Amino acid sequence: MHSPWILCFLFMSRVAVTPVWGQLDPLATLPVCAQKCLASSFANSICDPLKDMSCRCNNGTQQLIAINCFSTSCTARETLTTLNVTTVMCEVPVRDRSGLYRTVNSVLFTLSTVAILGRFYSHFALGRLQLLDDGNMALILVLNILMFTLTTMMSFTGLGQDIWKVSFKNIRLTLLYFWISVPFYGIEFGLGKIAFGLFYLRIFNDSGFRKLVWFVIVFTLLYTIAFAFLGTFVCSPVSYFWWQWDLGGEHKGKCLNNNTIGFVTASFSIFTDLVMLGLPIPQIWALHLSTKKKVGVLFMFSIGFFLSDDFLDTSLWSLIEIYVGIICVCMPSLKLGIQFFCPKILHSVMSTSRYTGSGRTGGNIAIHRSVQVTIGSYPTKPQTEEQGSTVELVEIVGDAKSTPIHERSQCETNNVEQGYLPG
Known part of the structure; x- marks a missing residue:
């Protein structure tokens, strides 16, 4: 029996052996083992598969029997x-399908890279750069470039083709x-989950929630390292990973069970996906937002959560999930x-909202201060009941001494609100 190389590669590659036809009958070029398999597979047929092409090509049942015989009686080559x-x-x-693969890969790589660069520019221009959060995203950018390079190279060497049509x-x-890309993929995927956790730490100040987020981040980091290690040393020697397909060759070695590793890593990945998706739900639902806005925010968080059961497109869907x-x-x-530099594109800023609180007095409480709504990395200054509480997945970095609205630039003014919240 062949090793699991077929399982991880057959669905996305093909191996070309260019036959020299000349004046020979193509079937005469078949290995002896294959000719014997054809003869035995069609033994009960009324036709000869070595002479009758219609018999050989149109009998699906006998073809499957012959292919199974090839895999057990012949070498991989x-x-x-x-x-x-x-x-x-x-x-x-x-x-x-290599052309389609390259097109989808290129488009999504470009969009994700532009998104990362736009994120860096926004944070830099607004003075919101944070070493841990933005450093993590810088690593993701580097790994994203490496993954795109490797997968593009794979699409030119066989990815997306029938394996018997590739050299x-x-x-x-x-x-x-593929072996090189496995640890890169695992690390990038893990850092992407961690990026969500770091984003939660930027916008939510509840101490219990933050401890839970840090626990999930550490857990994700540990299993990401373990996955990268397993992906690198799945075979002994490691070179056997890219030689194991040639079972009739001189290369010897052994590999861990790919199915078991895949099941375990997929289970951890799905678990952390669900946890990361579910973490902010109680916090978001506690905000004084309309149900429509709450659902919209939750939808934004859930966009990055993808599951696919289409084994044929596993490689492509894995990249789509990351991008x-x-x-x-x-x-x-x-x-x-966009809101800060080009406010007219959005027409209006995000409306202010607040956590549900206790101990409020009756009537309306005026917020007599300028509040710049932004996503920042600075701690929120404690507020009194008279000052109110303003949160919409962002931090408040203004205070009672903020520059008056009429002294701000037009672009910045569009990001400032004075509001009244019911007590």
């Missing part, structure tokens, strides 16, 4: 050579690039930048 010859003889359509050399190269997660975590900062 012999099996792929046989599949290449027989699919050409039977005029099976050539499948190549033996390119099978090895594609598996090598969309990056864009999602950058959305609040991008909105802040």
Whole structure:
């Protein structure tokens, strides 16, 4: 039996063996083991598969029996050579999705990179850079570039094609690039989840909630490191990962069970996705926002949460999940930048809201101060009941001594509100 290389690679690659037809019958070029498999598989058929093309190409049941025989009786190279010859003889359509893969990959990489750069610009221009949060996003940007480079190279060496239509050399190269990308993918994916946690720390000040967020961040970091380690040393020696497909070759080694590792890492990933998605729900629901706005905010957080059961498109969906997660975590900062520098695009600023509180007096309490609404990394100054409380997934960095509104620039004034909240 072949090792699990088929499971992780067959669905997205193909290996080309270019036969030299000349004046020979193509079937005569088949390995002896393949010819024996064809003969035995069609033993109960009324036709000869080695002579009757219609018999060989139109009998699906016997074809499956023959393919199973190839995989157990022939080497990997012999099996792929046989599949290449027989699919050409039977005029099976050539499948190549590498172009679609590159297009989707390029578009989403560009959008996610622009989102990260826009986030950096907004934070820098508004003086909101934070070492931990923005440093984490800088690492994500570097890993994003590396992942895009590797996956693009894979699309030119076999990713998205039938494995029997790719050269033996390119099978090895594609598996090598895949092995390199596994730890990068795991780390980038983990840092993306951590970015959500760091964002929560920016906007929520409840001490109990912050401790819970830090616990989830540390847990995510630890399992991310473990995943990257397993992905790197899944085979012994590590080079066996990109040589294991050639079972008839001289390379020897062993690998951990890919299915078990995949199930465990996927379970941890889905668990942390659900936790990260669920963490802010109680905090958001406690805000004095309309139900429509609460649902909108929750939807923004959930955009980065993707699950796909389409095994054929696992590689592409894995990239989409990362790219969309990056864009999602950058959305609040991008909105802040647009709101501050180009307020006319949004027409209005985010309406002020507040946490539900206790000990309020009756009547209306005026907020006699200028409040600049922004996403910041500075601690919120304690407020009295007379000052009110203003929170909408952002921090308040103004106080009673803020510059009067009439002295601010027109662009900045659009980001300032004076309001009245019912007591």
